Amino acid sequence: EDQVTQSPEALRLQEGESSSLNCSYTVSGLRGLFWYRQDPGKGPEFLFTLYSAGEEKEKERLKATLTKKESFLHITAPKPEDSATYLCAVDSGAGSYQLTFGKGTKLSVIP
Amino acid sequence: GAGVSQSPRYKVAKRGQDVALRCDPISGHVSLFWYQQALGQGPEFLTYFQNEAQLDKSGLPSDRFFAERPEGSVSTLKIQRTQQEDSAVYLCASSLVLSGDTQYFGPGTRLTVL
Numbered sequence: 001e002d003q004v005t006q007s008p009e010a011l012r013l014q015e016g017e018s019s020s021l022n023c024s025y026t027v028s029g030l031r032g033l034f035w036y037r038q039d040p041g042k043g044p045e046f047l048f049t050l051y052s053a054g055e056e057k058e059k060e061r062l063k064a065t066l067t068k069k070e071s072f073l074h075i076t077a078p079k080p081e082d083s084a085t086y087l088c089a090v091d092s093g094a095g096s097y098q099l100t101f102g103k104g105t106k107l108s109v110i111p
Numbered sequence: 112g113a114g115v116s117q118s119p120r121y122k123v124a125k126r127g128q129d130v131a132l133r134c135d136p137i138s139g140h141v142s143l144f145w146y147q148q149a150l151g152q153g154p155e156f157l158t159y160f161q162n163e164a165q166l167d168k169s170g171l172p173s174d175r176f177f178a179e180r181p182e183g184s185v186s187t188l189k190i191q192r193t194q195q196e197d198s199a200v201y202l203c204a205s206s207l208v209l210s211g212d213t214q215y216f217g218p219g220t221r222l223t224v225l
Contacts, residue, residue, distance in 0.1 A: 041218075041221075042218055043115075089154075097167070098144060099146075
């Protein structure tokens with residue numbers, strides 16, 4: 001059974017204090033690993049897709065990396081508007097196409 | 112272009128009532144997915160369609176849940192005889208194709224069963 005574990009559950013940062021969120025996964029075969037951002041009362045907003053170990057993608061203050069067992073979302077010099085819940089999900093290639101999500105990391109950036 | 116839209120955004124039902132939730136996917140997207148998100152949890156898969164065909168409904172929690180996509184575009188998730196444990200946010204997502212493709216989510220419908 002596919003499993004996705006995110007840590008920490010919650011993270012408070014001062015504005016400008018860089019940090020990383022972790023996503024550990026156990027799957028039979030990885031077709032893709034996805035990062036989403038979710039604001040309260042809204043649906044998940046797509047950030048990145050990673051397909052193979054060693055791959056990295058960047059967007060503004062966010063950078064996602066992938067190994068064979070985990071992915072990191074690095075946040076550089078965060079701003080209050082980066083406050084949200086960040087969700088990690090995998091498409092496992094086990095014959096079905098649904099995403100298996102972790103529980104998310106709730107990030108709060110304090111001015 | 113327009114994203115995924117869902118209606119209603121909020122629905123309050125009395126226990127035992129039937130409800131219908133609508134999803135309008137991104138135009139041209141072949142695949143459509145329904146997820147259920149409980150408070151403080153990540154979304155959990157319910158079912159998916161490729162065009163009008165429902166290819167996987169393994170995540171539907173009971174036979175009270177039914178989904179359809181008759182013309183391969185708009186989809187409806189129906190819940191019969193709602194129970195309090197059905198209270199959650201129901202998310203719809205669509206993607207251009209299937210394998211490894213990005214799923215784009217709608218804003219969700221928050222269902223509260225009293």
